[in-house]
Amino acid sequence: MKVIRKVELLAIGDELLNGQRANSHLLYFGEKLQEIGLGLQRCTELRDEPAEIVEGLKRAIDGSDLILVTGGLGPTTDDYTVGCVASALERPVRRNPEVEAAIRAFFKERGKEPTENNFKQCDIVDGAEVLPNPNGTAPGQWIELNDQVIVLLPGPPLEMKPMFEDQVLPRLVDKGWALSPVNSVQIRTMGIGESKVAEMLAPLLKGSGSKLRVAYCAHLGYVDVRLSPVEGGWDEARIRTMGEACRERLGEGFLGYGTPEVAAVILQHLRGLNKSLAVAESCTGGLLASRFTDVPGASKIFMGGVVCYRNQVKENLLGVPDCILEQHGAVSAECAVAMATAVAELLESDYALSITGYAGPEGGNEPAGTIYLGYHSPVGVWSRKVVLPGNRTAVRERAVMTALDFIRRKLEKYKIYDLLESLKC
């Protein structure tokens, strides 16, 4: 029987606790460790206080098999990690000449001089294996105890991630600690609330209590449902069958297995039709376009967009008719449709999506949060009005997600007509 190792993350830095920076490592490790069948059991964020760091380390050493420590390896005076680990393990710290040479080389390559504080990063816990850092100056450290491992990693994600993937993961596999990936099924739904999703699936999941672990997670616009195995419960095939039943039950609310981004799903759909897309947006100011350009390879489908933040731009550049702006206003169903149609013409795209509205803090003819969506396609033109809660940022984010769900559902609903239209050319 395989032993599941207990894994714990200690993230060190005042900036994590005083609101200056999010602990993005937690998200990253959570995902990466799942992939190799290791679950993160606990994460603790600690301040740059040596006594608290030593206490946190001792507690982790007391209960966990693999302890990942991030941050506090930098060159500045508030970086204590190496000294604290040495103290918790009652080992000395030694200056490592290879690391010193690597730091000199790093700066030389970039035509710069290292500062004296950079050499603090040559300090290595006695007995640790150095993990070279090709993307920065702070090396990582791999410390094996009897049947435990402590790994020290630099804080900056662009240095930490390649070090973890290229150096730490292979060592974990070598040690036999990395198990096969958890055979869970993850379903992403869109446009349905969390308790509604749970209610829809309840009749299916009833009685599976001890056989299956069910977890819900609501994101902005999405609700994810994860079905995972439990010791002595259902096997992979049975979990997949249940996943298919859930998919059917969810109908149009099912976005996909895994964690697909809706923009990628839309582009995939349009790729199948060999059609192109453009966007026009005012209050969301580029966010809608950026959601599509986030998708690698988007340029085959996505033509571009117009951010018409001022009415002047809607009129002069997009060519939204003056009479629409005067009679209905810039925040109206008529204007949303005119924007979609105009941007399709201007950018020579087949499909187009538009957003206009009041993101707040102020409204206009209608209250803040009022948003109109427009959709232009070869088989028809539609608009939709929504009133979204929250502050400026929340309204903008929600408007983008609602617009993406709007076009996704239209593409789903009219797919036969879209297909027939695409065969005409």
Next chain:
Amino acid sequence: MKVIRKVELLAIGDELLNGQRANSHLLYFGEKLQEIGLGLQRCTELRDEPAEIVEGLKRAIDGSDLILVTGGLGPTTDDYTVGCVASALERPVRRNPEVEAAIRAFFKERGKEPTENNFKQCDIVDGAEVLPNPNGTAPGQWIELNDQVIVLLPGPPLEMKPMFEDQVLPRLVDKGWALSPVNSVQIRTMGIGESKVAEMLAPLLKGSGSKLRVAYCAHLGYVDVRLSPVEGGWDEARIRTMGEACRERLGEGFLGYGTPEVAAVILQHLRGLNKSLAVAESCTGGLLASRFTDVPGASKIFMGGVVCYRNQVKENLLGVPDCILEQHGAVSAECAVAMATAVAELLESDYALSITGYAGPEGGNEPAGTIYLGYHSPVGVWSRKVVLPGNRTAVRERAVMTALDFIRRKLEKYKIYDLLESLKC
């Protein structure tokens, strides 16, 4: 002498540890608690495992004065917080009739029916004060022990934040636990690396070791320096004087006090000149425009932008001359300048900023990460080439920050000329 209370955050949910969701609460509480002079000492993320939650609670009760617990108050079967708190405190749980009525009213107002699982949220730890939730169904709970407080808050930020600000903060002030804000000075720098900033400031800060707490925090594009008081150290006036000395030392690298966003600084600058701005971007696909529209009131200055993801759009809509695209290519200094000038003309703006480049994963005539920036102003037109490391997402984010720093430094350098130009009209 005032007692500084120890504050700890327990964030509960599988989704925080398996990579599904970031613990955004930590960032929020870090900032909010600073404002009232309370620092967060530690944060722990725990899975939806009752035994681990109870253990975490007991440990927190053992060492902290104020314990904030988020998550696990939802209606689904994996929500355990209330039961675990009751168990850790050895108190019973009771169904609360007022909460039940509030849940019925919440659904009625929205023309919906509550599902049976919603009523799980009526369970209250014996002796707890209910914190009503006007934005959702899960109420919060305020539990006073002898000289400690445990606060249970719902996970969704749009429910948790108003509850914390409207109900928890006033109670903390009433109890005399909320101190005056920490009188720290925060400086934001831009375009200088962290160790370079530390080196520049070292001569000033030398010898202040025991009088002042200095913390550095590198964000994408920014490095923040925070000078905070220590017990028996410098007073507020002395810290501010040191802040001014640092500002002078940092020169053009100083962005502002506090945590200003560079886009807001640029718009402020242009507002002073009474001039307008437009953007044209390809590989950043709307991110640059969205950075400006993030700023409330941006529409007075920011006209809008064009996302020209396909060359066709650069040529047909923006009117970048065919000869430039053919001779130099779409990723070139010449094209960046043409894009900036063209978008200024098209959107009738005074200033314009452009980005074109290869975000990756593939490059073109030049490797992925090669970016050209263009700047059009009444006093001159400039371009700049940068080669940025990292994957597609990192290159796009860095390209936006580099472009913003580019225009910021140009506006700073040529401000006299810009001003003279603005007086002409």
